[in-house]
Amino acid sequence: MTQVLVIGAGPTGLTAAVELARRGIAVRIFDKRDGPSPLSRAVGITPASIDLLTPSGAGPAIRSEAVRFDAMVMHQGADPILTLPLNFDDRSTVYGLPQDRTEAHLIDALARCGVTVEYNRPLTNYHVHGDHILADFGQHIHIEARYLIGADGSHSRVRATAGIHFDGHDLPGHWSIADVMSKTWPHKDSFAGYMLPGGEVAVVVPMASDRYRVISSLPDALKALPVTMEVDDLRRTSEFTIQVRQAERYRKGSVFLAGDAAHVHSPVGGRGMNLGIADAADLAARIAAGDLEGYEDTRMEVGEQVIHGSERARRMIQSTGAAKLVFQTAMRGLNHSESAKHAIVHQLLSG
Ligand SMILES: Cc1cc2nc3c(=O)[nH]c(=O)nc-3n(C[C@H](O)[C@H](O)[C@H](O)COP(=O)(O)OP(=O)(O)OC[C@H]3O[C@@H](n4cnc5c(N)ncnc54)[C@H](O)[C@@H]3O)c2cc1C
Structure with a gap:
């Protein structure tokens, strides 16, 4: 019997599988897609994620391919009002890499442990029988596991x-x-954020040499920018909606939730993928140690903090009227204090 079944080969499931496999735990990982996703949602990777992925070799591989942001520059319209420097110590680096490339490095790390993702395997149902689980993937495929x-x-x-x-809520x-x-x-090499009239926002994030991700709360991200961007090649446009939700529990017996299955929030702060990687690394270490009691409490608390932090930041950035004025005045004021700027960066990248 396989010890652990992982459902989903996004960054969370891949991290769980890598972290289990490198500790010698029998793991299988399934995804309903027919292969790795070519799409990228997350770009920003924190130093904490790189640290967690270092023992498997995925962390150094991601770090060597990623771009390294120099600063986060916030603008009111087109005017810069706050520059947060990065790279002033080892906890203040933000790496930028398209999510599909991060996933590719995790898949390579998994292959080094002798495990491959089993694609075209949509979980349709599962049943708990005593101390094991029988997962159903349709087409009469049933797989047994402990977790x-x-x-x-x-x-x-x-x-x-x-x-x-x-x-x-949505x-x-x-x-x-x-x-x-x-x-x-x-x-x-800088993250550029633009606060626009009416609480709208636009951001430009470097992803690779001369390649950028533009995101906006308005319907056309490029048109939303208050400055001109000369585009040589428009690779992809898309849209997304934002949910702010957390699972009421992360564990039910031998079944565990991690990553977006457990929590979703706005991309402000760029924390979703990093949070999922941290959930997965924590859960894998606990399964390997046979000590699962703390997973739910620990990770639910961190998830709650990240959701609240991300929503607080989003509401400030999208504020209007007097609240916007107060927020922007505070941002301008911060420019004069290096220590305050460093503290904000550490806060943004913590966990
Ligand atoms: C525009 C945007 C920008 C973002 N930027 C950032 C950022 O900069 N930094 C950051 O940290 N986060 C960011 N995020 C969030 C990040 O993309 C997600 O948090 C992350 O992808 C979650 O990873 P996951 O593995 O938990 O879930 P997913 O990536 O959604 O993966 C889930 C996997 O499960 C599979 N699956 C689903 N159902 C089944 C089934 N029944 N059977 C088998 N397989 C199944 C799916 O095919 C998929 O491969 C951003 C999100 C958006 C929308």
Whole structure:
């Protein structure tokens, strides 16, 4: 019998599988897609994630391919009002890499442990029988395991089958994304955020040499920018909605939730993938140690903090009227204090 079944081969499921496999735990990982996703949602990777992924070799591989942000520059319209420097110590680096490349490095690390992702395997149901789980993948495929990890994203089948509520709300409206190539964009190594009239926002994030991700709360990310961006190649446009939700529990007996299956929030702060990687690394270490008691409490508390922090930041960035004025005045004031700016960066990247 396999010890652990991981459902979902996004960054969370891959991290769980890698961290179990490198400790010699028998693990199988399944995904309903027919192969690795070519799409990238997350870009920003924190030093904490790199540290967690270092023993498997995935961390150094990600770090050597990723771009390294120099600064985060916030603008009111087109005017810069706050520059947060990065790279001033080993906890203040943000790496940028398209999510599909991060996943590719995790898949390589998994292969080094002799495990491959089993694609075209959608979990349809599972049943708990005493101390083991029988997972059903349709077409008469049933697999037995001691533990089941639901790393199957925000619409988690594992969570639904366990009857675990996903409490929270959906934010109104659609956000837009454009992935572009631009040789002339001036902020080659900086994250650039733009606060626009009416509480709207736009950001430009470097992903690779001359490649950028533009995101906005307005329907057309490129048109939303208050400055001109010369686009040499428009690789992809897309849109997404934002949910702010957390599972009411992360564990039901031998079934565990991690990553977006357990929590979702806005991309402000760029924490979702990093949080999922941390959940998965924690859970794998506990399974290997045979000490699972603390997983739910520990990770639910961290998840709650990240969701609140991300929502607080989003509300400030999207504030209007007097609240916006206060927030922008405070931002301008921060420019004069290096120690305050360093503290904010550490806070943004903690965990
Ligand atoms: C625009 C945008 C920008 C973002 N930027 C950042 C960022 O900069 N930094 C950051 O940390 N986060 C960011 N995020 C969030 C990040 O993308 C997610 O938090 C992350 O992808 C979650 O990983 P996951 O593995 O938990 O879930 P997912 O990536 O959703 O993976 C779930 C996997 O499960 C599979 N699956 C689903 N159902 C089944 C089933 N029944 N059977 C088998 N397989 C199944 C799916 O095919 C999928 O491969 C961003 C999100 C968005 C939308």
